[in-house]
Amino acid sequence: MEISFSTWHAAIGKRRSRRRFDPDLPIAPETLAALEKVCNQFTPFASARSRLVTESYENVFKGVIGNYGKIKGTQTFIAFIGDMDDEFVQEKVGYTGEAIILEATALGLNTCWVAGFFRPEVVTSLIEVAKNEQVMAITPVGYAHEHESWEEKLMSRFGRSHNRLPLSRLVRGLPKEQWPNWVSVSLEAARLAPSAVNRQPWGFDVQDDGITVFVRTSGPEFNVSKRLDCGIAMLHMEVAAANSGCKGEWEFLPSPQVAKFSIHQ
Numbered sequence: 001m002e003i004s005f006s007t008w009h010a011a012i013g014k015r016r017s018r019r020r021f022d023p024d025l026p027i028a029p030e031t032l033a034a035l036e037k038v039c040n041q042f043t044p045f046a047s048a049r050s051r052l053v054t055e056s057y058e059n060v061f062k063g064v065i066g067n068y069g070k071i072k073g074t075q076t077f078i079a080f081i082g083d084m085d086d087e088f089v090q091e092k093v094g095y096t097g098e099a100i101i102l103e104a105t106a107l108g109l110n111t112c113w114v115a116g117f118f119r120p121e122v123v124t125s126l127i128e129v130a131k132n133e134q135v136m137a138i139t140p141v142g143y144a145h146e147h148e149s150w151e152e153k154l155m156s157r158f159g160r161s162h163n164r165l166p167l168s169r170l171v172r173g174l175p176k177e178q179w180p181n182w183v184s185v186s187l188e189a190a191r192l193a194p195s196a197v198n199r200q201p202w203g204f205d206v207q208d209d210g211i212t213v214f215v216r217t218s219g220p221e222f223n224v225s226k227r228l229d230c231g232i233a234m235l236h237m238e239v240a241a242a243n244s245g246c247k248g249e250w251e252f253l254p255s256p257q258v259a260k261f262s263i264h265q
């Protein structure tokens with residue numbers, strides 16, 4: 001399946017992590033079918049896949065302390081699964097999963113990447129996962145309450161809110177005055193990507209022939225790879241580039257670099 005660039009580009013600005021869902025607002029079967037189709041068909045990398053689960057138990061999610069901070073109010077989630085034999089599995093799962101998140105957003109649904117506070121053993125009791133695979137993250141799917149509860153607001157702040165760093169802190173290489181339009185829109189879209197505890201670990205090196213994504217920050221990963229976050233930013237970057245008429249391809253690179261995006265001339 002190709003990138004739905006205009007739909008997903010529009011969803012980038014609308015998406016926000018939500019953690020409290022309205023159990024009285026079920027998802028219509030046709031909406032679930034549309035989401036499941038994209039989960040099954042958007043598989044740009046052999047080592048990353050997504051599975052929709054519609055009937056689960058709330059104990060899939062864990063609280064930060066006890067039940068505090070737990071995702072509540074929906075039985076539906078999507079698991080993002082990676083083949084751990086691939087050295088670039090983290091970025092590939094981030095990239096693939098974010099496409100599904102943006103599709104869910106475009107369908108009017110709310111989501112939240114959850115990489116730490118879930119129980120993988122509950123997920124693997126609900127879907128088949130091969131020996132070499134790992135459930136790297138999940139997202140709840142549903143309709144959030146219109147207004148954020150005090151607990152949800154506090155959890156957003158725990159994730160250091162929805163604020164993002166300016167591009168001036170993230171970019172090196174070719175000066176801004178020399179960026180073609182596709183570079184400006186792609187970097188802006190990448191900047192808006194979600195990341196674990198909003199840490200925004202990415203950096204972008206702008207060159208004449210493309211953009212290299214690298215891990216900019218040092219410090220602990222807290223069990224969630226920064227390369228997974230970078231994969232999410234990569235998807236945003238490519239969606240925005242495609243939406244401005246520039247198609248390209250990725251070359252995966254060893255750490256601390258992540259991957260280089262070069263557009264077809």
Ligand SMILES: Cc1cc2nc3c(=O)[nH]c(=O)nc-3n(C[C@H](O)[C@H](O)[C@H](O)COP(=O)(O)O)c2cc1C
Pocket residue numbers: 015016017018019112113114115116117118137155156159160161162193194195196197198224228229232
């Ligand atoms: C890889 C990843 C893992 C995350 N894990 C969690 C989590 O375990 N629990 C949670 O409440 N939020 C989690 N988040 C959501 C982030 O806190 C959120 O994306 C960030 O604060 C930015 O806010 P926004 O998504 O509303 O823009 C995660 C996000 C990403 C990208």
